[in-house]
Amino acid sequence: MRTSQPTATLEDQPIPVRVKLAAAWTSFMFLYAYVDILGFYTPGMVDDILDGKVFEFDLSQTFSITALTMMAVPIFMVVLSTTLPARVSRTANLVVASLYLPVTVFNVAGGFYVYYYGLGVVLELTLLALIVRYAWTWPRTAVSASFSPVRS
Numbered sequence: 001m002r003t004s005q006p007t008a009t010l011e012d013q014p015i016p017v018r019v020k021l022a023a024a025w026t027s028f029m030f031l032y033a034y035v036d037i038l039g040f041y042t043p044g045m046v047d048d049i050l051d052g053k054v055f056e057f058d059l060s061q062t063f064s065i066t067a068l069t070m071m072a073v074p075i076f077m078v079v080l081s082t083t084l085p086a087r088v089s090r091t092a093n094l095v096v097a098s099l100y101l102p103v104t105v106f107n108v109a110g111g112f113y114v115y116y117y118g119l120g121v122v123l124e125l126t127l128l129a130l131i132v133r134y135a136w137t138w139p140r141t142a143v144s145a146s147f148s149p150v151r152s
Helices: 017-039 045-050 061-083 086-110 114-136
Strands: none
Touching (some): 017 061
């Protein structure tokens, strides 16, 4: 005869907002890069790159600096989300995610595979919306009324 052992319930600890933000920025960064990397498999893309063009843009130092900056911002947001003071981190996440919303929508304009790039944009926008939500709803601590004795 078998006796059934009670199964333990998994502990579901709350995840700190800083960790949620860092995870969302990490996911955004990987998705952003992966959409571009898979885009190299679009017919004609490598030929265009070898000819010095990416979509309608000339490959140049300016293009490379812009592309690097566009990737560096989410990379730094992973670190900044976990290290800045709460108020500054909240503001930075709200501002940067909001600025990336139109940039992300713009990225679909250059895509040859509308469904592919469209899906990438929808997924990226979903992550940006989560970042805005996490930052906007950042829990606040109640101000404690502390007793301070009056000095005479």
